[in-house]
Amino acid sequence: MARLAAGRFATLSSGSPGTDGRHGLPLCQPLGMIESPSEAPLMGATSEVGRLRTVLLHRPGAELRRLTPRNNDELLFDGVPWVDRAQEEHDAFAQALTDRGVEVLHLDRLLAEVLSFPSARAELIAAAVDDPRLGATLQRSTTMHLTGLAPEDLARTLIAGLAHDELRGGKGLAYEVMDRGDFVVPPLPNLLFTRDSSVWVGDEVAVTSLAMPARHRESTITAAVYAHHPRFAGVEQLYGARLEHLEGGDVLLLAEGVVAVGVGERTTPGGAERLARRLFARRLAHTVLVVPIAQQRATMHLDTIATMVDADAMVMYPAVADSLVAWTVTAPDGVADDADTAELAVAGPQPFLTAAAAAMGIDRLRVIDTGLDPVTAEREQWDDGNNTLALAPRLAVAYERNTVTNAALEAAGIEVVRIAGSELGSGRGGPRCMSCPVARDAPAATDVRSIASATGPVPEGTR
Numbered sequence: 006m007a008r009l010a011a012g013r014f015a016t017l018s019s020g021s022p023g024t025d026g027r028h029g030l031p032l033c034q035p036l037g038m039i040e041s042p043s044e045a046p047l048m049g050a051t052s053e054v055g056r057l058r059t060v061l062l063h064r065p066g067a068e069l070r071r072l073t074p075r076n077n078d079e080l081l082f083d084g085v086p087w088v089d090r091a092q093e094e095h096d097a098f099a100q101a102l103t104d105r106g107v108e109v110l111h112l113d114r115l116l117a118e119v120l121s122f123p124s125a126r127a128e129l130i131a132a133a134v135d136d137p138r139l140g141a142t143l144q145r146s147t148t149m150h151l152t153g154l155a156p157e158d159l160a161r162t163l164i165a166g167l168a169h170d171e172l173r174g175g176k177g178l179a180y181e182v183m184d185r186g187d188f189v190v191p192p193l194p195n196l197l198f199t200r201d202s203s204v205w206v207g208d209e210v211a212v213t214s215l216a217m218p219a220r221h222r223e224s225t226i227t228a229a230v231y232a233h234h235p236r237f238a239g240v241e242q243l244y245g246a247r248l249e250h251l252e253g254g255d256v257l258l259l260a261e262g263v264v265a266v267g268v269g270e271r272t273t274p275g276g277a278e279r280l281a282r283r284l285f286a287r288r289l290a291h292t293v294l295v296v297p298i299a300q301q302r303a304t305m306h307l308d309t310i311a312t313m314v315d316a317d318a319m320v321m322y323p324a325v326a327d328s329l330v331a332w333t334v335t336a337p338d339g340v341a342d343d344a345d346t347a348e349l350a351v352a353g354p355q356p357f358l359t360a361a362a363a364a365m366g367i368d369r370l371r372v373i374d375t376g377l378d379p380v381t382a383e384r385e386q387w388d389d390g391n392n393t394l395a396l397a398p399r400l401a402v403a404y405e406r407n408t409v410t411n412a413a414l415e416a417a418g419i420e421v422v423r424i425a426g427s428e429l430g431s432g433r434g435g436p437r438c439m440s441c442p443v444a445r446d447a448p449a450a451t452d453v454r455s456i457a458s459a460t461g462p463v464p465e466g467t468r
């Protein structure tokens with residue numbers, strides 16, 4: 006499988022497309038609605054800003070119609086979205102990406118496709134009924150119901166969940182006792198935020214371990230798609246759904262070999278450590294910066310307060326720009342031979358911007374000065390103003406509603422692709438949260454304006 010040239014510190018092996026080892030299918034055989042490309046696709050990412058080639062999205066569907074004022078808190082939405090409008094907004098987001106040459110993969114379609122494989126079906130049905138609320142009898146009757154569904158219907162049910170009165174042949178004490186409106190299989194409205202359940206580092210993918218109960222099952226879906234879909238044949242998975250908590254929204258690829266990991270409400274220090282060990286062992290990073298963030302909903306992930314918009318620049322919530330710190334974690338000899346036991350060197354804490362620039366080998370990591378008054382800054386941070394998705398250096402998608410942040414980005418030379426998000430935003434996630442980059446080019450050397458020796462005037466609007 007062809008890979009990005011710069012995914013690893015040692016030379017990358019590039020195999021050739023053949024059969025996918027697990028199902029014996031030729032990689033080029035059309036599968037379901039999507040034809041596999043005739044050439045093996047590029048996969049992987051070493052930065053946040055290299056030209057985006059392929060992205061994984063999830064168009065919100067029936068799972069959002071499950072949200073009510075009684076369950077929205079538990080399901081991590083701040084309200085009850087108008088679903089048709091949320092879908093229109095999402096379609097426009099996907100279109101904005103397609104218009105700029107980005108290939109959009111849809112998670113629900115990939116899921117329906119892998120569900121024609123018996124092993125993938127069995128795995129995902131088992132994950133859906135693996136719930137102590139149900140009891141053995143209801144688990145059995147739910148398994149039978151799900152087993153009888155065609156791939157498309159099963160995909161829909163795994164995402165939208167299964168309500169008590171939708172289950173044909175439901176049996177068991179738990180079934181009798183449950184309320185008619187209860188879910189036998191709870192819905193996954195946060196699947197919309199594809200950023201969190203998997204993250205590519207170099208040419209490997211970390212299927213994450215999500216912290217909130219409402220999201221646990223999401224990574225069983227991404228794990229099955231990466232394990233079984235011919236599109237991803239040969240891709241190594243470097244993390245796992247049952248390990249220490251780690252969410253993709255906390256993982257920022259600052260530069261090739263340099264990964265920042267936020268630790269707070271979602272990712273634990275143990276998750277950051279495990280990821281660091283695995284990245285070092287697989288030579289996918291030489292430095293991991295561990296960045297504590299406030300454990301509260303407004304700052305649930307590192308990407309809610311800062312995202313990269315250029316190879317050497319970030320947009321950052323001004324209230325934290327000067328107080329954010331990082332611990333610098335390295336493997337003593339640059340690599341760790343054993344992912345689980347290797348000794349790690351930990352230094353710090355240091356101001357985040359200082360530690361990041363040092364790890365990236367640049368003079369300065371610029372912060373776009375959004376010049377916001379504290380109240381506007383707080384409002385726009387809450388509405389994901391700092392949660393941008395870079396399509397290339399200095400070209401980023403952002404919610405249109407954050408007018409002041411977007412104006413500041415433009416003043417600093419960042420082209421902003423504005424999208425509507427009034428309904429999508431009720432899940433508290435912006436363009437970066439709603440996207441998982443599967444392939445990015447390495448940012449061209451010319452895009453890094455302040456690498457080591459380069460000195461020059463500081464561009465306006467940066468500090």
Ligand SMILES: NC(=[NH2+])NCCC[C@H](N)C(=O)O
Pocket residue numbers: 080081082195198200201217220253254255305306308309432433434435437438
């Ligand atoms: N990468 C992100 N910031 N994702 C936002 C996820 C929002 C989602 N409702 C949650 O609470 O988990």
